Amino acid sequence: MEEELAKRHDTRLHVLHLTTAREMELFDAGPLEGKRITAEACVHHLFFDDRDYALKGSFIKCNPAIKGREERDAIRQALVEDRIDVIGTDHAPHTLEEKLNTYFKAPAGLPLVQWALPMVLELHHDHLISLEQLVDKTAHAPARLFGIKERGYLREGYWADLALLDLNSHYRVEREAVLYKCGWSPLEGSRLRSRVVTTFVNGQVAYHEGRVNEAVRGRRLEFDR
Numbered sequence: 468m469e470e471e472l473a474k475r476h477d478t479r480l481h482v483l484h485l486t487t488a489r490e491m492e493l494f495d496a497g498p499l500e501g502k503r504i505t506a507e508a509c510v511h512h513l514f515f516d517d518r519d520y521a522l523k524g525s526f527i528k529c530n531p532a533i534k535g536r537e538e539r540d541a542i543r544q545a546l547v548e549d550r551i552d553v554i555g556t557d558h559a560p561h562t563l564e565e566k567l568n569t570y571f572k573a574p575a576g577l578p579l580v581q582w583a584l585p586m587v588l589e590l591h592h593d594h595l596i597s598l599e600q601l602v603d604k605t606a607h608a609p610a611r612l613f614g615i616k617e618r619g620y621l622r623e624g625y626w627a628d629l630a631l632l633d634l635n636s637h638y639r640v641e642r643e644a645v646l647y648k649c650g651w652s653p654l655e656g657s658r659l660r661s662r663v664v665t666t667f668v669n670g671q672v673a674y675h676e677g678r679v680n681e682a683v684r685g686r687r688l689e690f691d692r
Contacts, residue, residue, distance in 0.1 A: 505553070578649055
């Protein structure tokens, strides 16, 4: 309905948290420039499918819900075809106590920021998406889409927001490595093939080899609108 109204009135529309194959048919393939209707998918809908509920239960309860493998694969294909323009996280750090409730009593939402990039990089390791596409969906396209000033690119005069990666670091996510104050991650027990080694925020080292520099703070974003 929203897409039909946007097309009829030539209105700008951005749609979040897509999870089904049917939704993918509503969006045009191709580059971001020139689109009036754009789309986002979250990392957990690209990474998990309903087979993971048996092990993870309420730890992967979210809204909209993680669905079957066919739906997940359709979102992945839409990402490759540039029907999905950006990748998001929908970071929701509910407490461990809340998530240990039974499925129907536990709140919906997952803490995802810490391993969001390694999760997306699993698609690259599986030869589903190029590194160039990955960088575009997670950095370049969000900056262009929302008109974020001097962010999203490695360019002279831009703020240096960077992640240094080891693309050949195989490991199992353990709770001891969780940096969230909520103290848990839906990735616990998962095996990943890439690791974030260092991050820079505004040109300053904010994280390195498991340690967060608490002195580094972000800046308010500015927009070219």
